[in-house]
Amino acid sequence: MSGAIESSKTRPRAQESSGWFTIPAPLARLFKKFPLLTYPPNELPARSPEIRDVPTLYVFISDEDALKGLPSFNPSCLKWQTFLKLVGIDFCVRSSNNHASPTGALPFLLPPSTPSNPRPQRPVPSSKLEQYGLDNGKSKPPKDLGSRLEAYESLLDHRIRNAWLYTLYLSPANSDLLTDLYIAPTTSSRPVRTTIMYQLRHAAELEILRSTGKDVIDAAALYKGAKEAFIALDAILGNEWLFGSEIPGLFDATLFSYTHLILHDEYYKGVGDPAIDIAGI
Incomplete structure (x- = not known):
């Protein structure tokens, strides 16, 4: 017994090191001749220059x-x-x-980014x-208008937005427009386009139903609600900006984001959807 123990202790260590993680000698010699290389990161696209002096x-x-x-x-x-x-x-x-x-x-x-600080900056969501x-910014918009502002923001976030979502995403008359703006630039694959179209319409439908609290979408009611919202917003329009402010703020920008697209007919030529007249203008 003692002889067996002594023989195991005197066994060459080369045999102890053998196992699954031991690199065979031919491969070890190959790796020595061709060491692994770490390539530098890919450069940014040409339209995204490294040095940007403006956001x-x-x-x-x-x-x-x-x-x-x-x-x-x-x-x-x-x-x-x-x-x-x-x-x-x-x-x-x-x-x-x-x-x-x-x-x-x-x-x-x-x-x-600047030459003195060329590192990529953290994106701002x-x-x-x-x-x-x-x-x-160089100018400061008006301060928070409190509860009065919240009441009018709901008109934009619900009534006007719901009418917009239905018009662009769910109205059959605007299927080609939806494809041109959001789907065609993404892919040329017909199956993928069909999937994206379904996803966009489904998301719009869920958002409208969640906002209205209804089981089905009533297009006429959506357009009527949007028209009433624009009439209410017209009442708070001062000489130039909303709430009679001398300086425009975020609420003015939000309202403009819808009114400009409704009135700007470049995208809507030939569409013939009644939502273009939801504001009565």
Whole structure:
């Protein structure tokens, strides 16, 4: 017994080191001749220069319109695009989509970078764009108007938004428009387009039903509600800005994001949908 124990202790250590994680000698020699390399990160696309002296706002917009600095065709994006303009922030716009957004939704903003600080800045999501505008803008919008503002915000967030969602996403007359704006730029695959169309319409339907508390969507009621909302908002319009303010604020930008798209008929030529007249204008 003692001889067996002694022989195991004197066994060469080379045999003890053998196992699943031991690299065979031929492969070890190969790795020595061809060591692993770590390649540098891919460069940014040409349209995203390393040095940006102004912020970049990523929105739903065509590449051609982005180069011209034109308004986005999406109300949520146009709201912040307008607000940043109103507070005096100089920025450029770039075409993007929800999949490219850090939060999964547009818009988002990339702060400027400089030669002294070329590192990429942390994106600013839409939930923090108001504070970004207040901190970096040249003008200060009016202060919070309290409960009165909240009452009128509900008209925008529910009645007008619901009519917009139905018009663009659910109205059969605007199927081609929806495809041109949101689906065609994403993919050329017919099955994928069909899936995206279903997802967009389903999400719009759920949001309208949740907002109205109804089991079914009544298009006529949505348009009537939107028209009543515009009439109520007209009553608080001063000489130039809402609530008689001398300086425009976020609420003005929000209302503009819908009224501009309703009145701007470039996208709607030939559509013939009654929602174009929901404001009675």
